């Protein structure tokens with residue numbers, strides 16, 4: 001029984017870590033979407049610092065931002081499936097504890 | 101009684117206009133605070149477009165943004181006191197209607 005307890009403890013800690021990581025990835029996604037909107041609406045100058053922003057520069061920026069968005073989305077998908085796995089394991093351990 | 105009704109109608113419309121203006125001023129305040137935070141955290145390059153951002157340019161930007169913040173705050177204060185005035189007038193008209 002002792003083994004089940006300590007594994008349950010460890011797995012719950014893991015769940016908490018994953019949930020925190022998912023929260024920060026979601027905030028990263030919002031920030032990227034906000035920047036993509038601001039850059040695509042920009043007319044000739046940067047809306048934040050006022051420097052000239054040529055069409056070529058603007059397109060390059062949007063491409064970089066969209067690539068970052070893609071990688072954050074992929075990281076989020078894999079974190080969420082890891083979390084599902086961890087929650088399944090926790091349910092397994094909790095029912096094992098009851099019959100032990 | 102007809103006069104009171106039509107004045108009440110007009111004043112309620114005015115109240116709605118003021119409430120909408122206050123909402124958009126508050127969104128303006130949030131946007132300015134967000135930009136001030138981003139510019140003050142910037143290290144040598146603009147966080148949005150990546151152009152070089154000298155310390156002198158950064159200070160100038162922060163000064164302009166803080167001036168804008170000040171004028172939006174003042175506009176908000178005067179809008180809110182106008183709204184209070186309008187609400188007082190609506191209460192007056194509504195009690196006049198009851199005794200008429």
Ligand SMILES: [Zn+2]
Pocket residue numbers: 046047048049050051146147148149150151
């Ligand atoms: Zn910029």
